[in-house]
Amino acid sequence: MPSASAGTTRRTARRTGTKGVPRADREEQILDAALRELGRVGFAATSVAAVAERAGISKPLVYNYFGSKEGLYGACVDHAGDLLGDEIERIAGLGAVGIERGMLTLEGMAEVLDSRPYLWRVLFDPSAPTEGPAADAVRRATARIERIAEEGVTEMLTLAGDPDPVDHAVMTRVWLGIVDTVMRWWADHPEEPAVEVSRRARRIVGALFVDASGTLER
Amino acid sequence: MPSASAGTTRRTARRTGTKGVPRADREEQILDAALRELGRVGFAATSVAAVAERAGISKPLVYNYFGSKEGLYGACVDHAGDLLGDEIERIAGLGAVGIERGMLTLEGMAEVLDSRPYLWRVLFDPSAPTEGPAADAVRRATARIERIAEEGVTEMLTLAGDPDPVDHAVMTRVWLGIVDTVMRWWADHPEEPAVEVSRRARRIVGALFVDASGTLER
DNA sequence: CTCCGATATGACTGCGCGGTAAGTTACCAG
DNA sequence: CTGGTAACTTACCGCGCAGTCATATCGGAG
Numbered sequence: 001m002p003s004a005s006a007g008t009t010r011r012t013a014r015r016t017g018t019k020g021v022p023r024a025d026r027e028e029q030i031l032d033a034a035l036r037e038l039g040r041v042g043f044a045a046t047s048v049a050a051v052a053e054r055a056g057i058s059k060p061l062v063y064n065y066f067g068s069k070e071g072l073y074g075a076c077v078d079h080a081g082d083l084l085g086d087e088i089e090r091i092a093g094l095g096a097v098g099i100e101r102g103m104l105t106l107e108g109m110a111e112v113l114d115s116r117p118y119l120w121r122v123l124f125d126p127s128a129p130t131e132g133p134a135a136d137a138v139r140r141a142t143a144r145i146e147r148i149a150e151e152g153v154t155e156m157l158t159l160a161g162d163p164d165p166v167d168h169a170v171m172t173r174v175w176l177g178i179v180d181t182v183m184r185w186w187a188d189h190p191e192e193p194a195v196e197v198s199r200r201a202r203r204i205v206g207a208l209f210v211d212a213s214g215t216l217e218r
Numbered sequence: 219m220p221s222a223s224a225g226t227t228r229r230t231a232r233r234t235g236t237k238g239v240p241r242a243d244r245e246e247q248i249l250d251a252a253l254r255e256l257g258r259v260g261f262a263a264t265s266v267a268a269v270a271e272r273a274g275i276s277k278p279l280v281y282n283y284f285g286s287k288e289g290l291y292g293a294c295v296d297h298a299g300d301l302l303g304d305e306i307e308r309i310a311g312l313g314a315v316g317i318e319r320g321m322l323t324l325e326g327m328a329e330v331l332d333s334r335p336y337l338w339r340v341l342f343d344p345s346a347p348t349e350g351p352a353a354d355a356v357r358r359a360t361a362r363i364e365r366i367a368e369e370g371v372t373e374m375l376t377l378a379g380d381p382d383p384v385d386h387a388v389m390t391r392v393w394l395g396i397v398d399t400v401m402r403w404w405a406d407h408p409e410e411p412a413v414e415v416s417r418r419a420r421r422i423v424g425a426l427f428v429d430a431s432g433t434l435e436r
Numbered sequence: 437c438t439c440c441g442a443t444a445t446g447a448c449t450g451c452g453c454g455g456t457a458a459g460t461t462a463c464c465a466g
Numbered sequence: 467c468t469g470g471t472a473a474c475t476t477a478c479c480g481c482g483c484a485g486t487c488a489t490a491t492c493g494g495a496g
Contacts, residue, residue: 014444019443019491063485157422160425235474239473241473277475
């Protein structure tokens with residue numbers, strides 16, 4: 001790779017032409033830049049130009065790789081959704097029940113999101129498109145997370161004597177809202193290590209929840 | 219007021235000139251239109267043109283009355299913040315403690331927001347300006363609500379044996395997140411009457427909380 | 437050396453937005 | 467009737483954005 005090209009700073013005109021970065025590597029760079037920008041300011045306030053600048057490339061190259069702003073966002077959603085969905089399903093597979101399962105989920109997510117708490121906002125973003133392929137990607141990714149949350153919630157509310165499915169649906173959203181709030185607080189306090197976020201979340205959720213069989217040990 | 223002007227539809231060119239609507243009345247109309255649009259899609263996705271169309275007037279008239287998009291938003295925030303803040307402080311003054319106070323708050327808010335659940339989103343909007351007079355208005359309005367929430371939360375966590383002020387701050391945000399989630403669920407289900415929202419919230423929160431002295435009656 | 441494919445850029449376009457300027461209308465007082 | 471004020475509109479502007487096009491560069495194969 002020609003070091004003369006590599007040394008060219010973005011503030012001056014760059015020579016056109018390949019920099020010799022393989023497509024897969026470049027895609028990854030663009031995705032990383034996009035995830036950070038989307039997680040920082042949300043979809044609507046993210047400009048493709050800002051992502052390009054973050055990635056150190058030209059804007060048309062982003063379009064070359066991802067087709068459109070929505071295409072870029074959809075790829076980011078798929079990426080973040082896989083990470084979070086895999087982790088949450090792994091934890092569900094551990095067999096914990098009740099609030100302990102919820103706590104393990106929070107801890108697992110804190111671990112996955114350590115050093116990149118912004119990923120959460122990519123998935124749960126009120127300014128995201130509500131129609132089209134990107135919106136479909138969001139629905140797929142969040143549905144995966146919601147399904148697991150709903151299992152846990154349904155179990156807990158049923159044990160607590162509430163069989164109403166609408167209550168269960170609202171409670172699922174409340175639980176996800178709690179997770180969302182903790183993640184947003186974390187994004188505002190990036191100095192807090194994941195392990196401390198986990199502990200704090202355990203204390204707070206512990207103050208909220210009692211499993212059906214009695215008071216949580218604290 | 220000339221009925222010929224009043225009958226002119228917005229789809230054709232309207233005669234210029236006054237329609238004889240007093241300033242205070244017109245301000246209220248514009249505010250109502252803006253609150254609905256802001257509550258529907260948030261600040262960033264709200265265009266002044268859409269508000270003007272909703273209010274049945276021309277866009278420059280909105281600027282004439284409110285100065286700028288931010289000026290309009292600030293007025294909406296003051297309006298919604300007064301309604302919600304007054305109600306929350308009234309309920310705090312009733313002297314209920316612990317989770318019962320939280321429940322009364324949820325119920326009071328459901329009542330105030332009945333028929334206009336969108337007001338919540340005007341105040342708690344991630345796409346809102348973070349600097350300038352409008353942002354100051356948001357901070358004033360939400361600080362009022364957070365102060366009351368923090369009192370309740372501090373009491374509850376302290377009774378539960380957790381004196382950590384950071385835990386209290388996060389828990390305040392979690393509580394407001396829970397309220398936010400219920401309000402957003404309600405905005406998605408406008409057919410649900412306020413009294414049913416209150417009952418449901420009581421059931422759900424009841425499944426979460428136990429006051430420091432024991433299990434809630436349900 | 438030439439050609440080709442893959443990787444890249446600068447320059448440009450059309451559109452929607454926030455906002456502005458110039459002109460209009462209705463009503464009331466003198 | 468005239469002038470002034472308050473309430474209005476149409477037409478326009480500059481800017482930033484998503485997206486496009488024409489051209490450039492590099493490296494490898496033949």
